[in-house]
Amino acid sequence: MPENTPRTRRLGLAAALVLAVAAACVTVTAMDDQSPRTKATAPVTPPDNGPGLLSFASPSASPASTTATPASTGDPTSSPPSPPPSPTRAERTPAHSPTPSPGSPRPTQPRTSVRSLNYPDRYWQVSDGLVRLEPVTSAPARRAATFTRVEGLADARCSSFTTADGSYLRHRDFLLRAERADGSRLFRQDATFCPRRSASGAVMLESVNYPGRFLRHRNFQLRLDPYQNTGLYRADSAFLLVDGLA
Numbered sequence: 001m002p003e004n005t006p007r008t009r010r011l012g013l014a015a016a017l018v019l020a021v022a023a024a025c026v027t028v029t030a031m032d033d034q035s036p037r038t039k040a041t042a043p044v045t046p047p048d049n050g051p052g053l054l055s056f057a058s059p060s061a062s063p064a065s066t067t068a069t070p071a072s073t074g075d076p077t078s079s080p081p082s083p084p085p086s087p088t089r090a091e092r093t094p095a096h097s098p099t100p101s102p103g104s105p106r107p108t109q110p111r112t113s114v115r116s117l118n119y120p121d122r123y124w125q126v127s128d129g130l131v132r133l134e135p136v137t138s139a140p141a142r143r144a145a146t147f148t149r150v151e152g153l154a155d156a157r158c159s160s161f162t163t164a165d166g167s168y169l170r171h172r173d174f175l176l177r178a179e180r181a182d183g184s185r186l187f188r189q190d191a192t193f194c195p196r197r198s199a200s201g202a203v204m205l206e207s208v209n210y211p212g213r214f215l216r217h218r219n220f221q222l223r224l225d226p227y228q229n230t231g232l233y234r235a236d237s238a239f240l241l242v243d244g245l246a
Helices: 002-040 051-057 139-144 185-190 231-236
Strands: 107-116 122-127 130-135 147-151 159-162 168-172 175-179 193-197 203-207 213-218 221-226 239-243
Touching: 122 139, 130 221, 159 193, 168 185, 203 239, 213 231
Parallel strands: none
Antiparallel strands: 107 122, 107 147, 107 239, 122 130, 130 175, 147 159, 159 168, 168 175, 175 221, 193 203, 203 213, 213 221
16 A cells, blocks of 8 residues: 555646646636627627718608698699670670561661760761761761661661661771661671670670670771770770760
């Protein structure tokens, strides 16, 4: 037993050394394995408040959600509004005017003169076959400004005007003139005018075959013009039917 004691000690020391080396290796390995895990779990510092972070955390609202819808202004391709209607459209004569009875039209006011509302010293007068608005300054002028108003040749509800020599006032080329009747349907229509109420007791005279066109004076010439919603047109187309001057 004594002979084996040193050997046993040597073996014990060797075993202790081996255990110490092994423990050291285990410690180093454990430290190496722990280091990456420590780095991975370290908190990440966010960048400064740059656009990337703002756009992610607080996305900008889309234009559709922030921009107010403009008020509708209507379709730009639509037709413009219609002009104001004639104030007498409700009274307009139907297109299918009744055929007049045979024989001469009956006078509705035997002697009639037509005075301008906005030129009260001027009357319709026949001059060289055309009808103009002229002052009455003589006996011949009074005779030229006096007509017989009869039932309308194309519509008995309307009026026609005859002169002392038997001619009729009719429009041709939209100018009012005195002409002899030729018996045609066109002549009867051209010579028929329907009175419509106007201002201050005056009337507007609408063509039976051109609804919406009224007799008016322009440069003192009587003509047939489309209705216009203006003060000048209404004044120029307003006439007073008065007792005949002659």
